[in-house]
Amino acid sequence: MNRLYLLGLLFILVPAFCQAQEYKHIPLETNSDLKVHKKAPKQEIQITFPNLNQVSYYHDEKKLSAIQKLEKKRRYKEVLPLLEAYVNNFGIENFYKDTPLIWRLGQLLEKQGQSEKARSLYRMVLKHHRSDVRRVYSYYDSLEQNNKDYYVPLNYYYEMVEYRKSVSTFQPPKGVYLNMGNSINSPFEDYGPTINSEDEVLIFTSQRNTQGLNGRANEDLFYTRQENGYWEQAQSFGKPINSIYNEGSACLSRDGNTLYFARCESPDGYGNCDLYVATKQADGTWGNIQNLGADVNSSAWDSQPTLTANEDTIYFASDRLGGFGLSDIYYTYKTKKGEWAPAENAGPVLNTRESEVSPFFHPLYQVLYFSSRGQLYNFGDFDIYKTYRVRGKWQEPRNIGPLVNGRGSEYYFSIDSKSKNLYYARSEASDLHNLDLFSFPLPMEAHPLAVTKIEGTLLDSLTNKPLSGIISVIDLENGIEISSKYIRPDGTFEFDLIDNTKYMMLIQSPDFFTIEREISLKQDTAFQIMTTLIDYSVPLVFKNIEFDQNQSDIKEDMKPILDEVALFLLDHPTYRLEISGHTDGAGDPEFNLTLSQDRADAIRKYIEQEGNIARGRIESYGFGSSKPLREEKNEDDRRINRRVEFKLIKPEKVDRGGR
Structure with a gap:
């Protein structure tokens, strides 16, 4: 057909x-009322906070008093630059102690027509508040109802695809939630996967060696090798990497000779868990294990390291005091002397009042993946997000969609060097503590190159009013899965896709005949689609x-x-x-x-x-x-x-x- x-x-x-x-x-x-135009990519506005890692709390009574006096006189144009300068000096504590000032700055910016900047501040209020902000939530939801994604539920997504399998000319979905099997997973918790640059060795953490220090479950590092597309039986790293203490959450250098990992409850540690480094010896064994030191580690929990592509920066998770939430993403970088600099907080865009954990930096691109329960759009408990670093600033994290994030919790996300497959740990909603390793083809929402935007509006050709329906996009060249979405209340839709690729676009509704057309995407593109109701x-x-x-x-x-x-x-x-x-x-x-x-x-x-x-x-x-x-x-x-x-x-x- x-x-x-x-x-x-x-x-x-x-x-x-x-x-x-x-x-x-x-x-x-099929040739009337069509409007197509190429779009320049919209740059996301992010506010910088230069004092973030310099002061814990910023307060200047004189400046604050001047702002309040101008507010009472309703001289808002004069208030705006003063309030913006004040907020820019915020330290971490200001984000939960002074959230009303962030909210007020957003309101003033919105009144001056700076809506994108205002929304970024509203998001910060919602991420960092520690009080009742239902009014803020309600207002922000009203702003975002025609910007956010309305994903089709996963079971219904596959139900839709099933009807077309017998006639489709594109590859059917390959499925999600593919457990990596008994050769890797055990009856105990298995998590923290990382894959080497050749995509042939997978390292992960397991609690299968149950007798550890004080008779408690012991975390150890394991690895498996890929041969002819299949992963072999997992093996323990053995001593001296594994010990009576807990080891896990490792990452390898590109040459495979340096291993960064976490060790907990060790006598030479500074806190509950610390970051360590080990070097491969001439005989293939591991040795020269060293703590990364007090500049990197704290008196709390420090774990889950990931290396940047040029290997000069480590991102990791920590629940040390002085952060935004229960645990935050931090980073350290190598100085000119080759030493690791004092760790710094990654900031209020990535971190929230809740928990951010398990960062993973893509081996080729400036893309950071991490797990969070405090971002604005969650499908379950912990979800995986991705964020791009543009001109030195982290962009607003994006939920990578329901093909990865389910009703349970997802952690420790990792991708191979070709961005073909993902590896991560997840739990079922019924048992949030039973972690297994999963792997399946990387969906479009999670792909690092999915940055070219296709957006459009669906209108009734007679009334010019927005129409509703379900829109699906199929990758015709690579077989990469793309979640279906409901069209927004104002008739708009958008997808982030890979450029120079052919796609099939389907719009389905009981109100009009199915719209099905092929797209050759080369740059950001917008469409206006007109159709007539049945x-x-x-x-x-x-x-x-x-x-x-x-x-x-x-x-x-x-x-x-x-x-x-x-x-x-x-x-x-x-x-x-x-x-x-x-x-x-x-x-x-x-x-x-x-x-x-x-x-x-x-x-x-x-x-x-x-x-x-x-x-x-x-x-x-x-x-x-x-x-x-x-x-x-x-x-x-x-x-x-x-x-x-x-x-x-x-x-x-x-x-x-x-x-």
């Missing part, structure tokens, strides 16, 4: 039907459905229209169709009756075959010349009466989301 997937390259569908009582035909068109109260009459005289064979110019009808039924499996054939009054009534039935049957059989539609969903009737629309005074009248009517029938209860 390839033709259902190759109906053209334009992104406009005006279903060409008329209400039968209007006595006119409109051809199926009127279920009247039959649809298509101009191109015209048979040769006295014949019932399906003609080539009919097929695009019939394919649209078949595709609609395929996407809405609870809907039915009635086809009625009619002739004019010329000729023998008995012959006309038989001919109209043959024509209706031919259309029914074509749609059933091309759409793989089950028998019984389509009924076909022939009425001959018994139901004319007009008194036949001329050829135009006879042409109007020679018609095939399509009546779509809704189920008693409309199926979910247009299905």
Whole structure:
């Protein structure tokens, strides 16, 4: 059924039907009201806080008093620069002690037309508040309702795909939540995966060696090698890396000769858990194990290191005092002397009042992945996020979507060097402490190169009002999965995709015929898509459905229209169709009756075959010349009466989301 997937390259569908009582035909068109334009990428605005790691709390009574006096006099234009300068001096404690000042600055910026900057401040209020901010949440939600993503639930996503498998020309999804199996996972907790630069060695943490210090579960480092696409039985690192103390959360240098890892409750540690480094010896064993020192480690928990691509910076998680939340992302970098500098907090964009853990820096790109329970859009408990470093600033973290993040918790996200597969630990919602390692092909939302934006608006061609529906995008070249989304309340949608790639875009709804077109994406692009609603109260009459005289064979110019009808039924499996054939009054009534039935049957059989539609969903009737629309005074009248009517029938209860 390839033709259902190759109906053209334009992104406009005006279903060409008329209400039968209007006595006119409109051809199926795909070339009107289309607006396409290339967009320059929108730069995200982030506010810097230079004092963040210099002072714990900033307070200047004189400056604050001047701001308050101007506020009382409503001299807001004068307040704005003073308040912005004051907030820019904030230390970490200000973010939860002085959140009203951040909120107020956002309001003043919004009034001055700086809405993007204002929203970044509103997000900080919501991430860092420690009081009741329901009013802020309500206001921010109203601002974001036409900006955020409305993902289709995962089980429904696969249900939609299942209907198309028998006719699709693209690769079906490969599935998610693929457990790495018994050769790697154990009945105990297994987590913290990291893969080397050659994608051949996977290192992870396991509690399978249950007897550790004081008889408690012991965390050790394990590894597995990949041979011919399969991971071998996991093996312990052994001594001296593993000990009676807890070891885990490791990462390797590119050459594989340096190992950074966490060790807990060790006598030479500064806190509960510390970061260590080990060097591979000439005989292949590990040795020269050293604590990274008091500049990096604290008197609390420090763990989960990840190296940047040039290996001069380590990001890690810590619950030391003086952070934004329960645990934060910190970093240290190598000085000119080759020493690790004092650790610094990664800032209020990445960190929240809750917990941020398990950072992973992509081996090739300036992309940081981490797990959080305090960001604004969570699917479960802990979710994985990605953030880009642009001009030295971390951008707002993005949830990498429901194909990775479920109702449970996801941690320790890692990607191979080719960005083909992901490795991470997750727990089921029913047991948040039972961690296993999972791996599957990297979805689009998590891909580091998915930065080219396609966005659009779906409107009714008659009223110019926004329409609702489900939009899906399929990668036709790489088989990378992309989550489906509901169109936003204002009719807009957007996806972040990889440029120089071909995609198929599908928009499904019970209110209009399925829109399906191919995209060759080269840069940020915006579309305006116009379509016409189906009127279920009247039959649809298509101009191109015209048979040769006295014949019932399906003609080539009919097929695009019939394919649209078949595709609609395929996407809405609870809907039915009635086809009625009619002739004019010329000729023998008995012959006309038989001919109209043959024509209706031919259309029914074509749609059933091309759409793989089950028998019984389509009924076909022939009425001959018994139901004319007009008194036949001329050829135009006879042409109007020679018609095939399509009546779509809704189920008693409309199926979910247009299905």
